[in-house]
Amino acid sequence: MGSPLSETDFSVLDALGHSTLAEKHRPATSPKRCDKLLKAGFEIVTTPPSGNDLAFTHAVLCQVGLPRSKVIGREFRRQSGTMWISIQAGLLDEGYGPIEQPVPYGAMPRLALALVSTLAMRSNSREIHIGRNAAEFLEMMGMDDQGGRYSTLRKQMHALAACRLQIGNKGRTFNGQPVDQFDAWMQSRDHRQRALWPGVMVLSENYYNELRDHGVPLDNRALRALKGSALALDVYTWLAHRLHRIEGRPIPLHWKSLREQFAQEYAGKDPDKDFKKKFLPALQAAQAVYPTAKVKKVKGGLLLLPSPPPVPKRGT
Numbered sequence: 001m002g003s004p005l006s007e008t009d010f011s012v013l014d015a016l017g018h019s020t021l022a023e024k025h026r027p028a029t030s031p032k033r034c035d036k037l038l039k040a041g042f043e044i045v046t047t048p049p050s051g052n053d054l055a056f057t058h059a060v061l062c063q064v065g066l067p068r069s070k071v072i073g074r075e076f077r078r079q080s081g082t083m084w085i086s087i088q089a090g091l092l093d094e095g096y097g098p099i100e101q102p103v104p105y106g107a108m109p110r111l112a113l114a115l116v117s118t119l120a121m122r123s124n125s126r127e128i129h130i131g132r133n134a135a136e137f138l139e140m141m142g143m144d145d146q147g148g149r150y151s152t153l154r155k156q157m158h159a160l161a162a163c164r165l166q167i168g169n170k171g172r173t174f175n176g177q178p179v180d181q182f183d184a185w186m187q188s189r190d191h192r193q194r195a196l197w198p199g200v201m202v203l204s205e206n207y208y209n210e211l212r213d214h215g216v217p218l219d220n221r222a223l224r225a226l227k228g229s230a231l232a233l234d235v236y237t238w239l240a241h242r243l244h245r246i247e248g249r250p251i252p253l254h255w256k257s258l259r260e261q262f263a264q265e266y267a268g269k270d271p272d273k274d275f276k277k278k279f280l281p282a283l284q285a286a287q288a289v290y291p292t293a294k295v296k297k298v299k300g301g302l303l304l305l306p307s308p309p310p311v312p313k314r315g316t
Helices: 007-015 031-046 107-123 134-140 149-162 205-214 220-225 230-245 255-262 271-288
Strands: 054-057 075-080 083-088 091-093 098-100 127-129 164-169 172-175 179-182 200-203 216-219 251-254 295-298 301-304
Touching: 031 220, 031 271, 054 107, 054 220, 075 255, 091 149, 107 127, 107 134, 107 149, 107 200, 107 205, 107 220, 107 230, 134 149, 149 179, 200 205, 216 220, 216 230, 220 230, 230 255, 230 271, 251 255, 255 271, 255 301, 271 295
Parallel strands: none
Antiparallel strands: 054 216, 075 083, 083 164, 091 098, 127 200, 164 172, 179 200, 251 301, 295 301
């Protein structure tokens, strides 16, 4: 993980005008994860993104994301203002006929989708190579191959490849499922061997064209630092898409509207309060790796202020 930030590091942050990185935006999380986020934030502040630091994701998924927890049933819906998304579980041939897949959920498919989108943008092609094996794919996402990550990756990649994704906005509906062709990550009949990794994925033409025309640039170092929280990833991509588009006066957002966008599944006696308890630590984590994001906590909600994007525009 590396050593904690030194006094010299804090002096550099202060000189760059980011002294609040380790104070105002110190995430309310475990000391180990907090240090990791602050180290990533320090690197992002002091070293502009280049090469493999540049990542991309679909603009719609910055506003209405995948589910964060397991879905009971075969469909998940989320709506933000006039924009909505429907994700329907599909079928995938795993070598012996069609198998029902779940709705993709959690941090893994978010990171996987950002990675395949990034690889497509780099290669300027819908057909992308996703590594020689699963371990290499995990490494590209900033993960090791320990624990149950292989089985989680297989399950979520199959769910992502099989799902049907519809997006609607202001009377227009279009199909936006990301994957057009995926050779299943098949289990070997010899259980002593690892499952066979497909190596290639083909994105759908609609998804690829939208990504090419409206892809949102992200800092891959931030994605890796936030990989343990689907909500923090959602907050980061939302801020990356939203803040630099604000012109003029700041935009106030109430907790109710934020909950409707990020967590419509929250219910009970005081859903807004319950959501706020989960959202604020995720916001702090996102701001730790997006230090130039100007978001203020105000009575009843948040205030969004114009901010530079996490990846500077070309020529700036």
